[in-house]
Amino acid sequence: MARILIDLRMVRGRLHGIARYALELARRLPALAPDLDFHGLTAPEGLPTGLGALTPAIPLHRARASFLAPVWEQPALLADLVELSPDLFHATSFSLPGLWTGKLVATLHDANHLALPENYSPVHTLYYRIIVGPRARRAAALLTVSEFSREELARYLHLNPYRFQVIAAGVDSGFQPPTPVQARDFRQRHHLPERYLAAVGNTKAHKNLGLLAKLAPQLPVPIVLLAGKGAAQELGFPDTTVELAELPEEEMPLFYGAAHALLLPSRYEGFGLPVLEAMAAGCPVLSSNVSALPEVTGEAALLLPPEDVQAWTDATLRLLRDDRLHRTLVEKGLERAERYTWDACATRTLAVYRRVLEKSSSGR
Numbered sequence: 485m486a487r488i489l490i491d492l493r494m495v496r497g498r499l500h501g502i503a504r505y506a507l508e509l510a511r512r513l514p515a516l517a518p519d520l521d522f523h524g525l526t527a528p529e530g531l532p533t534g535l536g537a538l539t540p541a542i543p544l545h546r547a548r549a550s551f552l553a554p555v556w557e558q559p560a561l562l563a564d565l566v567e568l569s570p571d572l573f574h575a576t577s578f579s580l581p582g583l584w585t586g587k588l589v590a591t592l593h594d595a596n597h598l599a600l601p602e603n604y605s606p607v608h609t610l611y612y613r614i615i616v617g618p619r620a621r622r623a624a625a626l627l628t629v630s631e632f633s634r635e636e637l638a639r640y641l642h643l644n645p646y647r648f649q650v651i652a653a654g655v656d657s658g659f660q661p662p663t664p665v666q667a668r669d670f671r672q673r674h675h676l677p678e679r680y681l682a683a684v685g686n687t688k689a690h691k692n693l694g695l696l697a698k699l700a701p702q703l704p705v706p707i708v709l710l711a712g713k714g715a716a717q718e719l720g721f722p723d724t725t726v727e728l729a730e731l732p733e734e735e736m737p738l739f740y741g742a743a744h745a746l747l748l749p750s751r752y753e754g755f756g757l758p759v760l761e762a763m764a765a766g767c768p769v770l771s772s773n774v775s776a777l778p779e780v781t782g783e784a785a786l787l788l789p790p791e792d793v794q795a796w797t798d799a800t801l802r803l804l805r806d807d808r809l810h811r812t813l814v815e816k817g818l819e820r821a822e823r824y825t826w827d828a829c830a831t832r833t834l835a836v837y838r839r840v841l842e843k844s845s846s847g848r
Contacts, residue, residue: 486841487521488513489570492544493551494577496527498712499535499733501757502593505629505653505829506576510540512830520837525564527551536734537658551579554607558582558615572624572837578612580619587840589833590620591627592648594754594776595636596690603688617641624840627833629653632776633754651833652780653755654826659737661766661818667742670735676726679705681800682743682767687715690752692772692790697721699797705744705804740765744810745803748772751790756780760824763817768810770799784813784820 490510495503514522522542530546531539545568549560562583565573573581575590578597597604597612620626620641628634628648638645662670671678681703685691693711697720700707706724709716713729721727731739740746746762746769753775762769763784771777773787781787786803788795803809 485519485521486571487523487569488837489523489525489545489565489568489573490540490542491574491576491579492524492526492531492540493547493579494527495531495535496529496551497532498730499538501653501755502577504538504757505591505593507535507538507540508654508656508826509574509576509830509833510542511538512826513834514540514542516830516834517837523568523570525568534732538733551577552608552611572840574833574837578616580616580623582615582619588619588623589625589627589836589840590623591629592616592620592633592637593629594633594752595640596752596754598640599636600690600752603690624843625649625836627651627836629755630776630779632779636754649836651829651836652824653757653760654824654829655757655760655764655821656826658734659740659761659764659821661814662738662741666738670738670742674728676708676742677706679744679804680708680726680742681705682710682740682746682762683707684710684746684748684758685750686711687718690750692749692751694719695749695790695793695796696747697725698793699800700725702797703800703804707747708739708743710739736761737765740767743767745770745800745813747796747800748777749788749790749796750777751775753777759785760821764821766814766818768803768813769817770796770803780824782820784816786813 492506510524524542524544525547526544528546547564549556561581565584572587597608601609626648634645634648683696685693701722706726708726710728716725716727740762746767748771756777759769759771759781769785771785772790786799
């Protein structure tokens with residue numbers, strides 16, 4: 485029975501899109517392929533608590549070194565892989581094993597470390613150039629999550645774009661429109677107003693949340709910001725802003741579903757999972773019109789230039805006042821989100837594993 489090792493080392497702290505991607509694969513693939521032996525490689529401290537249904541039911545092994553630990557990560561990862569001896573290692577983020585020569589499937593979600601070097605330390609950019617690029621060229625298979633990322637990665641890593649297979653991320657079935665009672669109870673539990681606009685992300689420049697800080701004073705309802713503790717003050721949001729430092733993962737569908745809309749003005753996204761999750765929860769989306777976001781949202785969102793404060797202000801006010809537009813975006817969003825499922829992502833990823841394993845077997 486072939487052993488598949490899935491990289492879960494980046495699952496720590498607040499759950500971001502790449503961590504969810506890795507967890508969704510790890511918990512779904514065993515049921516799809518009982519003939520394969522799935523294992524997970526976690527951070528040295530193991531998986532965080534509170535993952536609930538996202539916790540994978542596979543053997544988990546603690547890595548010797550933290551994800552992207554300076555100096556020690558590569559030799560420690562080599563030692564882990566030699567000890568565990570997988571027939572295939574799936575590197576689910578941009579940390580690739582530069583010293584291991586076994587069968588590697590690598591998912592590179594975007595090229596932002598190269599496209600936006602100002603957001604990262606020189607060490608991160610160097611890592612991408614001396615580890616990620618060379619090892620990606622020798623991988624048995626390369627995956628990414630959007631056509632936009634395929635083109636970006638190919639350009640920055642000097643690869644043929646068709647070395648990458650695009651397998652989109654999905655939306656968990658738990659993201660559903662809440663009932664009015666569920667939405668009311670969520671707002672009351674977190675002391676939120678009856679009408680609010682949701683915003684998610686972090687304080688990195690490419691997330692562009694500062695644009696929302698500029699338009700917030702002109703809005704008749706508050707923005708509820710989920711971007712980490714202190715983000716509202718750091719980004720200059722007005723006092724009317726409600727800041728949620730953290731939310732349990734199981735409450736994210738309620739956070740979106742209870743909101744009047746999601747505002748996501750990001751300048752650079754390799755995929756943009758929050759827009760899909762919001763649409764699946766019945767929340768209209770206003771999104772920037774750059775990077776992978778138009779590809780993911782299609783015609784189910786209002787798309788706006790990420791630097792045009794007035795356009796964002798006008799569109800947000802229109803959505804607050806136009807009930808017909810609101811209903812239309814809810815309907816289109818629900819329909820759009822149905823196209824993206826984690827089961828489809830896992831099934832297509834499994835097909836890649838089998839192809840790599842079969843090629844390896846026939847080549848012996």
